[in-house]
Amino acid sequence: MNTVFRHFAESEEKDLLIEASTGMGKTIGYLLPAAFLATPENPLIISTVSILLQHQLIDQDIPLLNRLVDQPLYATVVKSKSHYIDLQRFKATLESPVQQKQYALYQMGILVWLTQTTTGDLDELNLIRLDHLLFQEITHRGIDYLSAQQPFYQEDFLRHLQKRMAQSNILIINHAFLAQETQRSQPLLPESHYLLIDEAHHLPETMEKVSKHYLDTFAFQRKVHQFHEEGQLFDQIENMLKDDAESLRLFSLYQEELQAIIECQEDLLSEWFTDWPLQEEVILQAEQREKLPLSGEKEIQRLLLYYQELLSIQSQLNEYLNTISDAWLDRQRVYFGEFLSFYEEMKTQASFMNDWLTNWSSAYVHWLYLYGNKKTARLQLIDFQAAILPNTSWYERYDKIIYLGGTLKVPKNRNYFAKKLGIPEAPLKVIPQTYNYEQQAKLLITSDDVKINELSNNKYADYLAKNLTILLENTTQPALVLFTSHEILQKVYKKMHQHFLSKGREILAQGMGGSKEKLLKRFIQSKQSILFGADSFWEGVDLPGDALQLLIVTRLPFENPNRPLIQARNYYLNEQGLDSFSQESLPKAALKLRQGLGRLIRSEKDKGLMILFDRRIVTKSYGKRLEKALPKELPVQEATIYEMKQLMEEFLQNP
Template sequence: MKTTYAVVDLETTGTNPKEDRIFQFGCVLIQEGEIVGRFATDINPDRPISKQIQHLTQVDNRKVKHAPYFEDVAETIYQLLSDTVFVAHNIHFDYRFLSAELMRCGLPELTLNGIDTVELAQIFLPTEVSFRLGDLAESLAFTHDMPHQADSDAEVTAKLFLTIEEKMRQLPLITMEKITECARHLSMQTNLFIESIYREMRESLRPLPDHLQVVEQLALVKPEYRLYESPSYTRTYPSSKEEKAQWFKEQLGYRKSQQLLMDQVFAHFSAQTSDKNCFIEAETGSGKTVGYLFPSSFLATAKNPLIISTASILLQHQLLQRDILQLNQISPYPLQAVVVKSHKHYLDLERFQKTLGKQTEMKQYALFQMMILVWLTQTTTGDLDELNLLRLDHLFFTQVTHLGVDFISSQSAFYNWDFLRRLYAKMHQSNLIIVNHAFLAHESKRDQPILPKSPYLLIDEAHHLPAALERVATVAFNSQQLNQVVQGLKESKWPQQNDPQVALFFRLLDQLDETSLQLSEYFYELKPVQTVEWIVEDATRDSLPIVVERTIQRVQQTFRDMLTLIAQFEEVLLQEMPEYAGEKAELFAQVKQQQQAFQHFFYTNGLSHLRRIVYTKHIRNMYFETIDLNATDITTKSFYARYQRIAYLGATLTTQDRPNYLPEQLGLATPVLRLPTEFDYAKQARLFTVVARPTSDPTQRLIEQLRTLFQHYSESILVLFTSHEQLQAVYQALHFEFLQAGREILAQGIGGSRQKLLKRFSQSNQSILFGADSFWEGVDLPGNQLHLLVVTKLPFENPKRPLVQAKYAYLESLGKNAFQAEALPKAVMKLRQGFGRLIRSTSDKGMMVVLDSRLLTASYGADFIRSLPRELPAVNGTIQEAVVAIEDFFATNQEKNASESKNLL
């Protein structure tokens, strides 16, 4: 008998079946891999559809007013679904809600088998960024004309179901066998569906695809070893504009500032200048990346590779997947690039295989196992970031991430397949190695550096480097993390479990766990609960109560005793249990790190070292941090000496009054070269500063100002905040009001990750996005998606924060004016970064509205204005005058564009 799959989607007035009702039902019937029928109907829910759901579904009360009631169609739906397998995207909601509605109408509850396409997608489409139906439809290029309407959603879910089934059948049999073994915890009967496909595959065996090989019951992609080929002829860099233009032709845009950047980078790396360091400021949209990649391609070889450090993992992949591909279209000497991260980003095949032999009751653990099994048939890198997971702190990943090449046994069946070994082999066959600033900063902490020596190091987004150096130099003692290490050591296998030394070690573990918690409790009592962070000064440390001092000494002594035993255990483990040596080494390393962090906090003095306690809701979560304020001096880092020439690039390295701000932060005296702009700011942009009287309630005034702007400007708006608390308050005050008017406000911290928010923002032409922190920069929206930028407040750090106060006090102790040396230039640079979101090409048009009168009234306001483009027209007035200025500016540009288009015709 043929199995019929009924792919169902409901639209409801809410999530509670006792109170809410269905107003749309959609169903697509599938047999033997083909769609054989469809049924969809509107339903009168006999209650209003909320404005929020109307906005989401584009279905209003008028549309369903004359539709049948659910009682009228209940029998039809029940008969339609009889003898089918129920399929839905997030099945628990649709199945339970529909069953409750059928029972309300006197029909039996549903007893159908069910399949969840969310879980199927998570397993068989493991690298998708999002598993929301709309996002999957876009990624898989499905037509989805009416998202959040039942007939369209059911159609797309059916296509998704068929696509996944086809992908399942294309997998190696061994992979499907392992997935079937892990699938018992899946929702409803999803596991039975997987098992049925596996049985069919077993009866009709396919040969293993040529690009795969089975190793120890894991189907893996065969490694490709591409040797670097150095050109046999002399590389001649094109010095003139005409020569460069011949290479660029029409494939990439060519700009004057880009030519200057190319020549400067080539001159510096080819030792035509005397200084080791070179700082270049090139504004956003100037073609900076190609501007440094092109000249580098004439110099970099596998023996002397170009090392690029950028601000984030996201930018690493952007370089590899977009910019280098573009460059290699035009460069006569292609760049053979590799992204390198710390070992914890990579899967350890040996450790992963061991998890498959364990029975787990954790559904999420099993989901990760199945996801990895499919991903192993696709990945050539083993880089877990390909899975696009927000976090890797689940127990599963602590058990499968790589421990480092030192812990790979040459006797392992996976030795030649190991991802990290393959990465390092590829690194030595590449002329371009891409890392991020954190990885580069950690080079100074590694016993053996991972990156090779080279004449060329280029630091992109260089203004982020000081913060990265400080973060890496910051060490933290945390009793919760220590407790996790303790539990891990106690639960792992030991040689000679009854050995007195092991018993002693376990006692020390318990003692360390107990005393570290006591220490957290003591400090928790020393400071009010309301405190978020506390800077512990030397005088406070030296005058602690005797009971606290004795606890500190006990913790210190326990650490010493443990480290003595660890040294003995490491030797024994390597000899008697080499297969567990790596796992133990990772835990032992964490004990050593915690000991060093403890030592730094309680036994290190000095003006440049800040002790900070960060409080959280649970005492075990208290962090005892030591921050080195001299950590930003790059000349003290061991990696600094390994590179003959270093170039630092970015869009905001200076302020008008501090032209060497970034070099000074890094302990250097090299001047910054600022490349000229190619944008016509006089025509392309405006700055409007809103003038308002002082108020006792600035948040309420901000709400009224934004309400006025939103009511009169209907296109997309990016609103930048300096305070998360104020962002939340404004969102709560305005989001429902504008949602009822059919306009959505997206907000950082509400409704998804930064990437998801930006994606949703870019897909609408009238969304409003509230952002703080990271949204001030790195928001790459084309000019047609963002015209209006609103700055709620000049972006100074909060001077009331204890850490900020302590840093300022340190600068004052050095004889510096903390406001002029630190607070003002950082705020000025951040405003420049915010403005950089607007104009990113010669065709962009944009206005920045600043709702902070201090830009005009404060003595330092001129510093901000001077650091913005000189040609930028600046206007000020009331919020009502701002609305008029916005309308006039964009209306003028629209008329001009229309006139230009007419002339072209």
């Protein structure tokens, strides 16, 4: 609390990293100083990792603090435009509805919800997915697409959001929203003295993820084909232009340019990737770009020229449509909005293709997934320098920034996290842990002399299934089993689930039984299930009380070095003169191992046992660095599988 206040109010440093374990009251620790410092002119902007945590802040934490202080916090959750309903677009769907039962049911539900909502945030509907056609037709496209002549202009939810933002001294966003500020032509967030990034260990990954631009040429072709269907967008635009011969000529030329772009994309892919493997992810290197024959070079120049011509034509069409917009019906305004939206999409696509085809900086990765016909593909451009904060447009807009997280420190690489963000000199303050790991937790490491990295996938799955069955049979203790491979997870699940089901115990598996949230809910309710998880289950799983006391880690959480993207990252780091294993792979594995333990111990009352089926933490030279990433008070013991079962029962039975 004092650390936060002093940095924001007194420090001359811009950046401060704070490592604080979960359960220490860190949220109140930064909200209380905000009550004395933040104003609508200089709001505290809080960035957290997820929408769920955004709402937890405004629904639970801030109301709690406001009961304790005389200077209340006025907070607003801020999300990107697509989270909000556009009333004008929704009205148009009521006037020309799709004849589909689910479409009508969603419309009825939204009509009821509109009598209750004050924000227009579609997340309030609590739907698992918002990819139904109706939601594509009613999500907001932004303030620029509104017209003051529209009947719902004054009631527009995005305009009201902007007004609330101007009156609030706390703005709550997520990391993705913050990262997207760099991509916006105009920032949506105000300048301020104060920015606090909670769950900051997620920031580099999110920054990189947001920087990933992609184009799926198959999906693009399908969209254009749908626009040409009777009654769809292009048919409607043509009807709106019918009274102007020159505009009709331009629109016909526009459609020809679109078709030329599609054909040129196909020709280029066929020319470049004739001998490449199908349906595999591939990283394209600069050397392969240089080997492209002259005919391929001509295709590139032709494609980029088509994009320029297309955008020029659409810009002219937009100008003409604007001049006749006063006479339109509401539905015609919606079609024009869709046409403008497609224009922005094509500008983005043109920029992406220019970068993908011409930018061969070592920091950029050109990723390709070629579909079966070799004429369509999914292309991605990934920026390994996306997390370098001084390169972003928003970093300089904040005078003081605090980065708060549970796992920011790595043994023998204390400024690992700061270096990833491009602020290597930023100080790191570690708040001492309050947990008694000596009494609350224990780590058991297998003593079996099995070199798991030398086993085939099938034999490794057999090994895990056998040992997990020995450990978990004849117990009712709920267990979380963490994997580093979805393939191995599924193989082990298939070998075990029927056996345990016959004994009245369910195994829940990521990717095989619904969303992460659904699996966690079933796991908590059953009180004796076994949950197999990978990736996101290593962290961000908040299980209350005694819902989880047994964590089994099947393998040290190193990234698969054979994945093309990991190989490209390692190549990039080596080009920078860095050892990719010690500077990236090892620190990431150490942090992930700590995060795994964090699933067990989240309060001073928790108790938990962690079991590791990977002896490399003992036998390899890097093992000590991994072990040092764990709390030094954590008891560690090696044991056979049968000794583990006995120790597990003794530990968990003792209060």
